[in-house]
Amino acid sequence: MTPLPDGYRVVAVPRERKPELLAVDHLAFAYEPDAATSEIVPDQLEWDRTVAVERPDGTLAAVHASYDFDLPVPGGEVACAGLTWVGVRPDERRRGLLTAMMDAHFTRSLERGEPVSALTAAEMAIYGRFGYGCASDDVRLKVPRGARLRDVPGSDALTVRIATADPDEHTELVHALHTAAGAGRPGWVLRSSDALRRGRVVDPPAWRDGGEPLRIVTVHDEAGEPRAYALLRRKETWAETGARYPVMVREAVAADAAAAHRLWSFVLDMDLTHEVSVRGLAPDDALLSLLLDSRSAVPQIGDNVWVRLLDVPRALTARRYAAPVDVVLKVTDDRLPANARRWRLTTGEADGAGLAAEVTPSDDEPDLRLDVRELGGAYLGGRSLAAYARAGLVTELTPGALLRTATAFSWPLAPVCSWVF
Numbered sequence: 001m002t003p004l005p006d007g008y009r010v011v012a013v014p015r016e017r018k019p020e021l022l023a024v025d026h027l028a029f030a031y032e033p034d035a036a037t038s039e040i041v042p043d044q045l046e047w048d049r050t051v052a053v054e055r056p057d058g059t060l061a062a063v064h065a066s067y068d069f070d071l072p073v074p075g076g077e078v079a080c081a082g083l084t085w086v087g088v089r090p091d092e093r094r095r096g097l098l099t100a101m102m103d104a105h106f107t108r109s110l111e112r113g114e115p116v117s118a119l120t121a122a123e124m125a126i127y128g129r130f131g132y133g134c135a136s137d138d139v140r141l142k143v144p145r146g147a148r149l150r151d152v153p154g155s156d157a158l159t160v161r162i163a164t165a166d167p168d169e170h171t172e173l174v175h176a177l178h179t180a181a182g183a184g185r186p187g188w189v190l191r192s193s194d195a196l197r198r199g200r201v202v203d204p205p206a207w208r209d210g211g212e213p214l215r216i217v218t219v220h221d222e223a224g225e226p227r228a229y230a231l232l233r234r235k236e237t238w239a240e241t242g243a244r245y246p247v248m249v250r251e252a253v254a255a256d257a258a259a260a261h262r263l264w265s266f267v268l269d270m271d272l273t274h275e276v277s278v279r280g281l282a283p284d285d286a287l288l289s290l291l292l293d294s295r296s297a298v299p300q301i302g303d304n305v306w307v308r309l310l311d312v313p314r315a316l317t318a319r320r321y322a323a324p325v326d327v328v329l330k331v332t333d334d335r336l337p338a339n340a341r342r343w344r345l346t347t348g349e350a351d352g353a354g355l356a357a358e359v360t361p362s363d364d365e366p367d368l369r370l371d372v373r374e375l376g377g378a379y380l381g382g383r384s385l386a387a388y389a390r391a392g393l394v395t396e397l398t399p400g401a402l403l404r405t406a407t408a409f410s411w412p413l414a415p416v417c418s419w420v421f
């Protein structure tokens with residue numbers, strides 16, 4: 001365990017201490033929500049998973065929490081501690097408080113039987129040292145109004161509606177479509193509580209930055225069933241040449257190609273608008289294939305979900321593999337010594353989801369050497385072990401083992417999480 005400054009200790013934070021937790025969070029993230037915002041945004045924390053560092057005088061210096069998630073992985077899902085709300089008072093930083101909290105987070109997650117932790121990072125430099133690997137990328141686009149799309153049969157038969165987003169009316173619709181659209185995609189974390197689901201649809205005035213209230217565009221089939229949605233906001237903007245409203249999309253998902261085509265045909269051609277910005281898309285999102293000129297959408301790649309394997313054999317057996325492999329991995333792990341050894345990963349019979357694997361301790365000569373961080377990075381099938389080797393982060397010890405293992409770890413759908421948690 002990392003030593004804390006004298007007299008400091010890691011403590012659980014019950015709901016009664018919420019004001020103290022918020023005070024640390026506001027100092028760490030440099031914001032202060034007004035009363036109306038606090039009223040509207042639901043309390044999303046799980047109070048049996050909320051932890052702090054307490055100072056000798058009993059005040060809080062640092063906080064973190066986690067969500068009880070099922071993380072979609074290639075061919076299945078795994079119990080996952082979704083790390084969140086990490087914050088250290090600015091006058092307490094760089095004294096090892098985060099490091100101590102990470103040790104506590106790992107211990108508690110393993111005690112709860114969660115072999116994996118995942119997070120979305122405030123800054124990229126923070127979490128690699130704790131064994132988290134960036135396991136997915138997301139794409140951010142700025143699409144010019146009127147960008148042309150390839151035709152998709154059936155799109156014309158679908159209808160579009162627009163309304164002001166209403167958490168009471170739309171939370172369930174958004175959750176149901178979000179669930180359906182992400183089926184089979186690694187990394188597609190579902191919002192696991194009513195509060196998280198509602199939190200995606202709420203719209204306190206302080207978040208509008210001069211724009212309109214949050215709207216929801218929905219696409220419906222002939223029976224009236226919703227097939228796609230976009231949560232978005234336009235902002236009145238006039239230039240000398242006329243209207244140049246930006247459209248900011250908070251989240252857009254579609255259950256199939258025709259619905260995606262209908263949704264984007266509408267969103268990309270709203271009157272008075274100039275450009276549509278959207279983030280949180282998978283690198284293989286349908287929109288990128290539908291755009292005739294995706295270059296004009298100025299694609300930008302950003303880090304998305306970071307994954308930490310806490311229990312290597314349980315984590316590796318929770319996913320499926322894309323090709324047969326029998327490999328001995330020599331894994332290093334500075335923080336969780338039980339992971340730091342040789343593991344033999346052997347795939348077996350294929351079922352509908354892919355190839356299952358057995359992972360057992362081994363004393364055989366290793367075929368590949370890598371850190372738990374790169375194993376986490378490759379875990380969702382979005383980062384290639386072969387590419388890591390080219391960066392010197394994975395070492396091939398048996399010729400041919402790298403290609404076979406990288407192929408087995410790959411997956412046809414790119415991982416992504418459509419929201420920041």
Ligand SMILES: CC(=O)SCCNC(=O)CCNC(=O)[C@H](O)C(C)(C)COP(=O)(O)OP(=O)(O)OC[C@H]1O[C@@H](n2cnc3c(N)ncnc32)[C@H](O)[C@@H]1OP(=O)(O)O
Binds near residue numbers: 095
């Ligand atoms: C999942 C999420 O919730 S992401 C949100 C993370 N929170 C924030 O970004 C809020 C603002 N920042 C903070 O609250 C804090 O500065 C934190 C949480 C990032 C770091 O907390 P600290 O207690 O200062 O970290 P700690 O002292 O344990 O640092 C451990 C090591 O990480 C390094 N480190 C910590 N934060 C950063 C950073 N942002 N960038 C680069 N290195 C960092 C430290 O330099 C230290 O390195 P060393 O061991 O080589 O000396």
